[in-house]
Each structure stands twice: as structure tokens, then as C-alpha cells.
Amino acid sequence: WTEMPAPAAFFDGGAGIAGERLYVLGTGGALHSASLPGLADWRIEKTWELYRPVLGSSAATDPNMGPVNLHALGDTLVATIVGGNTLTAPLDAAGRVGTWRIASRFYGVRSGFAIASLPRALFALGGVAGQGPVQRHAEVWSTRRE
Secondary structure, eight states: OOOOOOOOBOTTOOEEEETTEEEEEBGGGOEEEEETTTOOOOEEEOOOOOBOOSSSOOSOBOGGGSOOEEEEETTEEEEEEGGGEEEEEEBOTTOOBOOOEEEEEOSSOOBSOEEEEETTEEEEEOOEESSSSOEEOOOEEESOOO
16 A cells, blocks of 8 residues: 555545546545646645435435445446435546436435445345334445346
């Protein structure tokens, strides 16, 4: 392991690679990126602040509550956040993040999930459902369509 320069990371925040850049959710919800492999040119990217969930309450929610997962899906940066909500933003040729929008929500899992990815598919693994007694899931949800 080698220590490299980086912005202050957010507890339970996300990190992901898209194209030739590393994206990191920093303190205060700021999204940073730097080119790989050297991480020499950190810049601040367009991020989300408060948004309204796709389903459920109409109250604004802070998506930075974590965990946040960041992944590339084609030329799009995808953020999956607590409650199974998914936000997407286009990436230009230089890896700059465009305007974020609410994309979808995968059902069945509320928190505690992990995300794995392929260039054209995301997989949500496990998680904890609902209120009350803790219900752990062994299911896998996918964006891939057959």
C-alpha cells in the first residue's frame, strides 16, 4: 500500500472508478475526482445535495448518509444510496460529471447492501430490509437485462 494525495473522505461515502478517473465523495457531500494512476489533478465535480426519494416519503433526504456506492455504467456515473435509491449523471469525454437525476430504485433492500459492477451491469448484493426485526437478504438484484 502506498499513501497518495486525496481530499477528506466522507464517512460511509463512496468511491468509484469511471474511465480513467477515481471519484470520491468527500466531506460536506463534495464529489472529487482525479486521473489515474497518479491522482495528481484533484478537481471538484458536480454533486447532488438533497433530493426526494423515488418512492415513500415526500420529505427531502440526505443521500450522503451512506453507504454510498459509485460506479461507471457506460458513459454514466451511478450512485446507489441508502434505501436502494439510484442517481445517475452523464460523464463527458474528460470525465466531468453532468447533472444528477433520480434514475430508479431497486426493491427489497433498504440498507446494508454492496454493489459489484461490470462495464454494462450493476449487481446489488445482500442488504437489510425494512423496519423492525433485521432481515438479511442473500438475493442479488441486477441492472442487466437478458
